[in-house]
Amino acid sequence: MTERGQTIMICWGLIFMYIYGFALWGLLGMMPPPPATLDANAVAAFYAEHGFKIRLGAVVTSWTSAFMVPFSVVVAIQLARLEKGVPIWSILQFAGGILMSIFLVLPPMFWGIAAFTTTRPPEVTALMHEIGMLTLVTTDQFFIFQMVAIAVISLTQKIDAHSPFPRWMGYFTIWAALMFEVGAIAFLPKSGPFSWNGIFVFWCPLIIFGTWVTVMSISMLLALRRQAAAR
Numbered sequence: 698m699t700e701r702g703q704t705i706m707i708c709w710g711l712i713f714m715y716i717y718g719f720a721l722w723g724l725l726g727m728m729p730p731p732p733a734t735l736d737a738n739a740v741a742a743f744y745a746e747h748g749f750k751i752r753l754g755a756v757v758t759s760w761t762s763a764f765m766v767p768f769s770v771v772v773a774i775q776l777a778r779l780e781k782g783v784p785i786w787s788i789l790q791f792a793g794g795i796l797m798s799i800f801l802v803l804p805p806m807f808w809g810i811a812a813f814t815t816t817r818p819p820e821v822t823a824l825m826h827e828i829g830m831l832t833l834v835t836t837d838q839f840f841i842f843q844m845v846a847i848a849v850i851s852l853t854q855k856i857d858a859h860s861p862f863p864r865w866m867g868y869f870t871i872w873a874a875l876m877f878e879v880g881a882i883a884f885l886p887k888s889g890p891f892s893w894n895g896i897f898v899f900w901c902p903l904i905i906f907g908t909w910v911t912v913m914s915i916s917m918l919l920a921l922r923r924q925a926a927a928r
Contacts, residue, residue, distance in 0.1 A: 700925040706767035711914045713764035724754030730894045733887040741819035748812040755809025762802040769794025786846040793842030800836035804829040834883045844874035861920035873909045
């Protein structure tokens with residue numbers, strides 16, 4: 698793949714990520730999310746009151762929520778150029794990134810379904826809402842494979858002036874991965890810093906994730922410019 702093609706894919710993923718974030722906040726109303734302590738009637742009332750905006754948010758995120766796919770493709774290509782033989786870390790990163798994107802795609806779909814019919818029993822709407830929230834914040838299953846692969850290459854590669862993965866990127870990625878893993882705790886409490894709207898489960902991972910993808914994208918864009926100039 699050419700440097701131009703990779704640049705387009707990075708920008709594609711980055712723009713879609715910011716649109717997704719806007720929809721999460723401005724349309725879906727999930728930034729911050731409603732507290733997990735709300736009863737079924739309160740949840741149903743939330744969806745009845747904001748139904749159109751939530752359905753519109755589901756439309757927008759249906760177009761943009763798989764933004765990690767082009768991002769992960771370019772990361773895999775850039776990792777592979779640093780590996781010798783079979784690029785196992787590149788393959789692991791690609792698999793983790795692609796599978797993890799599913800957990801960004803599904804939550805807005807669940808919320809859109811919850812808002813689609815407001816006349817159903819409140820308990821059903823509350824169930825769809827809970828599935829969406831917990832799917833989003835407990836997305837730890839596949840992140841780790843993508844990030845470990847990036848960290849390994851960043852920390853073990855020989856010096857390469859054209860690499861987008863300097864050593865500090867490895868440490869940054871390890872720190873981000875550790876922060877993401879806290880999300881699974883959201884299955885336990887319904888209030889406090891470890892609930893699904895708490896600082897350690899929602900806000901820290903959200904901010905760190907957006908920062909990590911942005912920093913990684915900028916690093917790859919700069920590296921692609923150096924690689925193109927070296928041709």
